[in-house]
Amino acid sequence: MKILDWYIVKKFFSTFFFAIMVLAVISCVIDYSEKVDNIVSKNAPFWVVANYYKNFVPHITALLFPLFIFIATIFFTSKIAYKSEIIAILSSGVSFTRFLRPYAIGGGFLCLVSLFSNHYIIPVANKQRIDFENTYINDANFRWASDNLHLGLAKGYFVYLQNFNFNNYSGNRFCAERIEGTLLKEKLMADVAVYDSVKKIWKLRNVVIRTNDSLKETMVKIPDMEVAYPFTPRDLNRGDAIKEALTTPQLKKYIKEEQLRGQENLNTFFIEKERRTAQPFAGFILTIIGACIASRKIRGGSGFHLALGIAISAVYILFLQVSTTFATKSTLDPFIAAWIPNAIFGVIAYVLYRRQLK
Numbered sequence: 001m002k003i004l005d006w007y008i009v010k011k012f013f014s015t016f017f018f019a020i021m022v023l024a025v026i027s028c029v030i031d032y033s034e035k036v037d038n039i040v041s042k043n044a045p046f047w048v049v050a051n052y053y054k055n056f057v058p059h060i061t062a063l064l065f066p067l068f069i070f071i072a073t074i075f076f077t078s079k080i081a082y083k084s085e086i087i088a089i090l091s092s093g094v095s096f097t098r099f100l101r102p103y104a105i106g107g108g109f110l111c112l113v114s115l116f117s118n119h120y121i122i123p124v125a126n127k128q129r130i131d132f133e134n135t136y137i138n139d140a141n142f143r144w145a146s147d148n149l150h151l152g153l154a155k156g157y158f159v160y161l162q163n164f165n166f167n168n169y170s171g172n173r174f175c176a177e178r179i180e181g182t183l184l185k186e187k188l189m190a191d192v193a194v195y196d197s198v199k200k201i202w203k204l205r206n207v208v209i210r211t212n213d214s215l216k217e218t219m220v221k222i223p224d225m226e227v228a229y230p231f232t233p234r235d236l237n238r239g240d241a242i243k244e245a246l247t248t249p250q251l252k253k254y255i256k257e258e259q260l261r262g263q264e265n266l267n268t269f270f271i272e273k274e275r276r277t278a279q280p281f282a283g284f285i286l287t288i289i290g291a292c293i294a295s296r297k298i299r300g301g302s303g304f305h306l307a308l309g310i311a312i313s314a315v316y317i318l319f320l321q322v323s324t325t326f327a328t329k330s331t332l333d334p335f336i337a338a339w340i341p342n343a344i345f346g347v348i349a350y351v352l353y354r355r356q357l358k
Helices: 003-041 046-063 065-082 085-091 096-137 139-143 240-245 248-260 267-294 301-329 334-357
Strands: 149-154 157-165 170-180 183-196 201-212 217-227
Touching (some): 003 046, 003 065, 046 065, 065 085, 065 267, 065 301, 085 096, 096 248, 096 334, 240 248, 240 267, 248 267, 267 334, 301 334
Antiparallel strands (some): 157 170, 183 201, 201 217
């Protein structure tokens, strides 16, 4: 690390962390203004609210990490280019490749920090953030799950509830089915299902059990029965938000369990797993692009460079959303969906780099 490297790295980090700090303050103010009515009406303690925003900041920072590292690179590089500092550096015999070295060091360091945070730190913060929102903001959505609840317990073993009340752990129109291939082997129906949190069992009322061995069908009626099904009421309310609150080892374990249960549409979870690795590398790629774009002194100065940076950021978000939608709604592989924007912008970075060498 030479004086030039330290100079650029210090400018890089100071601009990036200043941008993140401004973003965090603005985001917290906007978020609080939206949630203040719920916070006041639910009498949320001050320390609980403070802890929520302590966890909210890492969430919003991780969400926009590639874009802010890109804009920070554009901003400070454009400023030193406008002062003719880059012209002086290159005129002294420093090659453009050597000039990019501190950018690679700074971008690589932030990439590693983001990579570790995405896999292990941000999910822990998200868990506390989501718990706060479930308790003080949208607890009504937690207490009452949506109608027509389906859950896979194992391969070919499914349960269904018409609705479920989380206040008293009771649901109506319960149904459990065992399917082998195309044959419905057993169907259990109950008017009411109540979960006993002490015994960890389900109490069923007015039960009808129909069995079928392809040649003969039987039906049995039972007034009350207890069954130890391998699921709890909390499993009925697991939405997509749970993927944000699991560390990567926990997420992999959860995906494996859901696959054993026979769940088919897990693409959003696979995309989340791949995104945690792809996103930090996007920040590194955008750092190189930003350095190549903003290192030229042009008419319009920083304003033009920032406008161009925002436009490229918008294109990146567009590519990311399109690929994610195709993976979620279609048959596109989640790994490819997460890395397509990086591949495209990696090519752009290489083209810009080769152009600067000329």
